[in-house]
Amino acid sequence: MNKKLLGVIDATTYYDDLKELTTHRSLAALPFAGRYRLIDFVLSSMVNSNIQSVAIFPKYQYRSLMDHLGSGKNWELDRKRDGLFFFPSPNLDTPSAGIGSFTHFAANLDYLYKSTQEYAIIANCYTIFNMNFQPVLDRHIDMGCDITEICHNGQSLDMYLVKKRLLIELIEERQKTGYTCMKDVVNGLAPYTLCTYEYPELAYKIDSILAYYETSMKILHPFVLDNLFIPTQPIFTKVKDEPPTRYQKEAVIKSAMVANGCMINGTIENSIISRGVKIGKGSVISNSIIMQKCQIGDNCVIDSAILDKDVRVESGTVMNGTSKKPLVIRKGTVQGALMNS
Template sequence: MSCSMLGIINATTEFDTFQNLTAHRSLASLPYAGRYRLIDFMLSNMVNSGITNVAIFTGQETRSLMDHLGSGKQWDLDRKRDGLFVFSPDGNSRNERFGSFAHFAKNMTYFLRSKQKYVVITNCYTIGTIDFCKILNCHMETGADITEVVHNGNSLQTYILSKDLLLSLFEQYKNQGYYNILDVVHDKRHQFQINLYDWTGYIAIIDSLSNYYQNSLELLQPTVWKQVFTKNEPIFTKVKDEPPTRYKKDAKVTNSMIANGCMIEGEVENSVIFRAVKIGKGAIVRNSIIMQKCKIEENCVLDGVIIDKDVNIGNGIQLKGTTEAPHVVKKGTVQKGR
């Protein structure tokens, strides 16, 4: 399967509701589903659709994202022709609104050198399996200027248009008052033909802390998992080798996702556990998300919590949150026990 499209991922969006989870990383690099990052899903959708030329436009906080993406090898995008391109903002552009036509236009050479006829523009926080080739075929059949992808009537902020039209929008965005493609679509004055494509597969939008928490645990349902992780359309990510997880004599695990490299001695129920996590004897972890290299010591009780990476929860600590307001423990925290 191959599509003559440029893939553009806007990885500049940030939401305040994520609290401490995005204080040291971009939203695009937020860990998800035990071993992935949010950006892996749209990036993998592009690769699975045969898109070999992908540009990621980032905001100011890029270290964790750049470390994750590397050369693009994990997505087969370390190529002599086309491949993965990351465009970060200029150091003196702190007040610029990134992800805009202005941001794109500053890298005009990339667009002019590309050979693809069409462009797909999307975000970094949509979870699901999307075939962009099907949408492109519909776009060409309808003769639309811009095709907007929606799900149950809600915009996925994903658009397909010709590269020539995008370049023309770069040239006129100041005069027309267009900040980005969303402004174009919503402007009732334009003469463009806008086509809506309703994607009917599973979709999750991770635009708030509660959505992150709820959709992460929703993946524990087999019917949801099978729609996101399919045999023919895999989700690629940076591989980190760890030994198999060890389950000690008193360990008890129910309806949970456990990554490799963990040591489980306590009880885990309805939770997502990332790699290299240690859960001590007598500890109980329910309805929680525990990120990589955390240590939960003996006799802790955690329910409805999100624990960022490298956290140490001491003996006997009890933490509780709710579905709407999960309790968040920021990266590197050490909570001394009894």
């Protein structure tokens, strides 16, 4: 059963509403929950489903994605046979056709020809979930399906299970059929047996700043946290050797996730703090997401904000967003007291 599924991750998606966070990185590499990237969830789900060969198809700003994944060692995909593969888009100016672009796949058909797996799971890179794909495969085979679309609460998760031979046929016949991606096939009048698989657990699509913010706040709740980070199905990520976070006497932490390597002097409440963040004395961080290596001075007030990596906030600065419109500060910028929001 281990070699029956081939993993294919479409990392070409771009959402204009997320441009403030994806100017310097692909959506797949967007940090999440302090230590992870969005792609960690689908990739870990594949590895935990005993998928040993995974192909990633990136398009935009994928340097940070490749740096994060490397050889796939942290996911046990650095192997002599199968493993992790990157296939950047050959048509960078071509608009995305949807999850599983046949044009993108066509440029890398050799990979599909040479793979030994009989079935392929085609997935997006921007869903927060923790899923075992083996039950989907079992149901797909038992019901004699040609294509199985994975859904959540009746809505498509933009994930599809298909026999590899049929996938190759769809790619090769795309100009005759007019189908550009898997979604076209599912929504069209194709002569195939189409099935749906309802995924009953938690799943969140990150397709906007608000979705990213609200999902991040949700994982601070124990129920959501326990249902996403399952000990028997761990979410893997790039390992970094950093010291534990140091909490000074003045530090106050309430309902927060704090990664390693930080220096905390202020108050953190209902927030997510990434690796290597420094927070000064008297500063209060609430309902916010602070990404890696941000530096926050003394006596700052930050509420309902998203600070991208390497942001520096000068002492005395006040920054306020709202739960429906969080304040977003771009990577590497400096925020001063005279720029109070």
